Amino acid sequence: MELFVQSVISGILLGGLYAAIGVGLSLVFGIMGLTNIAHGSLMILASFFIMILSQQATGSVILSLILTLAIMAAISGLAQGFLVNRVLDKGAEPALLVTFGIAIIIQNALQLAFGADFKSIASPFASINVVNSKWVVITGEYLLNFIISVAVIFALHFIVRKTWFGRSIRAASSSVVAAELMGINTKRTYVLTMSLATMTGCIGGLLVGQTFGFYSYSGMSYLIIAFGVVVIGGMGSIVGTLLGGVILGVAQLLGAYFFGSGVQILIGYLTLLVILTLRPRGLLSNMTRK
Amino acid sequence: MNDSALLSIEGLSVSYGDFLALHDVTMQFPKGRIISIIGSNGAGKSTLLRTVMGVTKPTSGHVIFSNEDITGLQTSKIVAKGLSMSPEGSYVFEDMSVHENLMMGAYLPSHRKNMDSLLERSYELFPVLKEKSKQLATFLSGGQRQMLAIARALMSEPKLLICDEISLGLAPVVIGDIYDRILDVNDSGVTIVLVEQEVKRSLEYSDFSYVLVKGRVVMQGKADELDEGAVRDAYFGINQFA
Numbered sequence: 001m002e003l004f005v006q007s008v009i010s011g012i013l014l015g016g017l018y019a020a021i022g023v024g025l026s027l028v029f030g031i032m033g034l035t036n037i038a039h040g041s042l043m044i045l046a047s048f049f050i051m052i053l054s055q056q057a058t059g060s061v062i063l064s065l066i067l068t069l070a071i072m073a074a075i076s077g078l079a080q081g082f083l084v085n086r087v088l089d090k091g092a093e094p095a096l097l098v099t100f101g102i103a104i105i106i107q108n109a110l111q112l113a114f115g116a117d118f119k120s121i122a123s124p125f126a127s128i129n130v131v132n133s134k135w136v137v138i139t140g141e142y143l144l145n146f147i148i149s150v151a152v153i154f155a156l157h158f159i160v161r162k163t164w165f166g167r168s169i170r171a172a173s174s175s176v177v178a179a180e181l182m183g184i185n186t187k188r189t190y191v192l193t194m195s196l197a198t199m200t201g202c203i204g205g206l207l208v209g210q211t212f213g214f215y216s217y218s219g220m221s222y223l224i225i226a227f228g229v230v231v232i233g234g235m236g237s238i239v240g241t242l243l244g245g246v247i248l249g250v251a252q253l254l255g256a257y258f259f260g261s262g263v264q265i266l267i268g269y270l271t272l273l274v275i276l277t278l279r280p281r282g283l284l285s286n287m288t289r290k
Numbered sequence: 291m292n293d294s295a296l297l298s299i300e301g302l303s304v305s306y307g308d309f310l311a312l313h314d315v316t317m318q319f320p321k322g323r324i325i326s327i328i329g330s331n332g333a334g335k336s337t338l339l340r341t342v343m344g345v346t347k348p349t350s351g352h353v354i355f356s357n358e359d360i361t362g363l364q365t366s367k368i369v370a371k372g373l374s375m376s377p378e379g380s381y382v383f384e385d386m387s388v389h390e391n392l393m394m395g396a397y398l399p400s401h402r403k404n405m406d407s408l409l410e411r412s413y414e415l416f417p418v419l420k421e422k423s424k425q426l427a428t429f430l431s432g433g434q435r436q437m438l439a440i441a442r443a444l445m446s447e448p449k450l451l452i453c454d455e456i457s458l459g460l461a462p463v464v465i466g467d468i469y470d471r472i473l474d475v476n477d478s479g480v481t482i483v484l485v486e487q488e489v490k491r492s493l494e495y496s497d498f499s500y501v502l503v504k505g506r507v508v509m510q511g512k513a514d515e516l517d518e519g520a521v522r523d524a525y526f527g528i529n530q531f532a
Contacts, residue, residue: 164397171383171394178381180345183369183398183446 002135007253009136015249016146016242017211021204021222022229023153023241024197027160030236031173031193032088034095038079038102040223042198045106046072046205047214048114051121061121065206069199076198081191088190103219110216123210145207150242152203157238159196169193173236228272234282243283247271295354296321296481297342297373297450302351304337311337312505314351319450319483324476326484326492326513329502330525335485336378338502339454343375344368356449370398374448378455378485380439384428388419391427391438395445404447412441415471433464440468440475450481457488469495489521501525 025039046068053064079102087094125140132138160166171179172186179186208214208222225248233244248268255267275283297319304312312334319325329335340346342353344365353361360368374395383391392412396405413420416437422430427438436456443451453472457465469491476482486492493499493513501509501524508524509516 164402167386167390167394168397170386171397174383174385175381177345178377178383179394180365181343181369181375181377181443182394183366183401185364185366 004254004257006136007257008250009138010142011250011253012246013138013142013146013249014253015246016149017142017204017207017245018225018229018249019233019242019245020145020149020152020200020207022226022233022245023156023238024200024204025223025226026230026233026236026238026241027156027197027200028194029230030238031169032190033092034084034088034099035092036194036197037096037099037223038106038219039099039197039201039226040221041103041106041219042072042076043201043205043208043222044214044216044219045075045110046198046202047121047209047218048110048119050202050206050209051119054121061206065202068205069202072198072202073195077191077195080194081187084194085187085190103223107217107219114216116215116217118213118215119209120213121206121209141211145211148203148207149245152200153238153242156196156200160238165192228269231282232272232275234284237282237284240282240284247275247283294320296356297483298354299338299342300352300354302338302341302353303349304334304341304346305349310505312341312348315502315505315507317500317507317510319481320498321449321481322476322479323498324472324482324484324496326486326496326499327502328486328489328492328499328521328525330487332504333502334505335502336454337505339375339452339485342368342452343373366398369446369448370400372447372449373452374443374446374450375452376436376439376443376454376456378458380432380435382427382430382435382438382442384426386427387424388427388430388438389423392419392442392445395442398446401446405445408445408447412444415444415474416441433460433468436460436464436468437471440472444475444480448480450483451475452483452485454485455487456484457486457491465491489518489525493518493521 021043025036028034028036049068049071050061050064053067054061058064083098083102084095087098123141125144128140130138130140130143160169168179168184168189171182171184172189176186228248229241229244232247233240248271251271252264252268256264259267295318299315299317302312302315303310315338327335337346341348344363347362352359355371355373360371383394392409393405396402396408418434419438419441422434427435430438440453456468472482484492484496493516496513499511499513499516500507501521503524509521
């Protein structure tokens with residue numbers, strides 16, 4: 001029974017992190033109808049930047065994260081402006097293929113530069129137990145991951161709902177023609193949206209880098225987690241990703257509890273299939289694309 | 291009337307590949323007037339408006355607004371200069387509230403400062419929008435959407451407002467109501483361009499009319515001097531213009 005409670009609690013905390021991984025994917029899909037295959041690889045690229053900067057330049061993870069946010073916002077914004085935007089009005093598939101290409105370029109560049117060794121980012125909270133009772137143990141790292149992820153999601157929710165930039169994003173997603181007529185430069189909005197989404201991915205990259213570690217090809221496995229989260233929560237729903245993350249996290253750890261850790265990933269995606277069967281658009285899909 | 295033209299379109303041609311959508315179109319829109327552009331589906335009305343608003347680039351010709359060449363300028367820059375358009379099919383932002391839709395009309399930073407008084411004015415112009423201000427636009431009726439699209443276009447305090455097919459799919463009583471509000475807007479000093487398929491009402495409400503057939507201006511004149519029957523013939527392509 002203790003292990004059951006532990007599994008649920010850990011699943012919820014893990015789910016928060018999953019949501020931080022998925023929310024950028026959801027945002028980009030909701031706004032421009034683009035399935036960004038490069039999301040996971042951009043995230044891992046950020047993990048490498050944070051690791052290198054903190055080890056060799058700044059000595060501080062926080063400072064390295066801030067620098068990485070700026071670098072990744074620039075890289076992803078340029079990729080959107082010069083590559084994805086050019087094919088976006090030719091339908092969903094060409095743009096998807098472009099992001100697939102970007103993912104492969106990032107993976108191979110990382111492979112060339114760093115090899116296939118497993119890396120991680122040092123975490124000061126890894127060994128601290130915040131709660132240590134008979135029923136449940138919560139590590140500082142998992143708790144902090146959860147808190148940061150929830151903060152990221154609510155910050156993003158606030159930006160999209162309450163700021164002029166957020167309104168321009170929603171307007172562009174609702175009707176490009178009408179948005180342009182309001183004076184919104186929708187291509188520029190897409191660039192900023194991609195930068196914003198990738199910045200959430202940077203925070204995801206920091207957290208997975210500290211918690212699980214990564215190597216040059218990790219992007220694709222995190223992309224699959226992000227897909228799971230976003231599909232369960234509802235494509236385009238920001239708060240839905242939090243729900244999707246928690247469901248996926250709990251399903252995986254309960255799967256491990258009942259059937260053994262070898263099948264936990266399988267159980268997670270079986271849950272995904274069940275939810276997709278019952279709610280094909282995801283649980284909280286509120287944005288509709290035309 | 292050329293001297294006081296707020297907007298003039300000079301020899302505008304637009305082609306999509308081999309297809310000539312607009313051929314040497316010249317039109318004048320004098321300040322303070324209501325001018326209608328009448329044409330059937332596929333006459334080139336949408337292409338004309340898209341080109342004026344900077345969405346489509348012309349093959350040749352010029353668009354002059356307030357004595358300034360705005361041909362091919364970015365839409366956001368054109369809106370900033372005081373041109374505004376209520377799009378056909380009254381594209382509203384479905385998942386935003388009525389209030390937020392109106393706010394979007396004042397999106398450009400230079401337009402935001404008078405937003406509160408402009409919102410008040412929108413609600414005075416169309417009181418039903420005030421009743422529905424908190425509702426999502428997706429729940430509005432066709433007429434209410436059209437009102438919202440017009441009010442939203444007015445939020446940028448335009449000198450010239452283009453209304454694309456107001457009457458499309460609406461009941462006559464609703465159309466009449468909206469047209470009367472357009473007259474109010476015109477009285478406040480805004481030049482109006484009505485783009486319509488419906489001949490009778492366009493002539494009735496405008497000072498001057500252009501008839502567009504297959505991308506060409508085939509007839510023009512003061513609205514009260516144009517013969518409705520002749521316009522209709524041209525429009526349906528019954529006579530030599532076909």
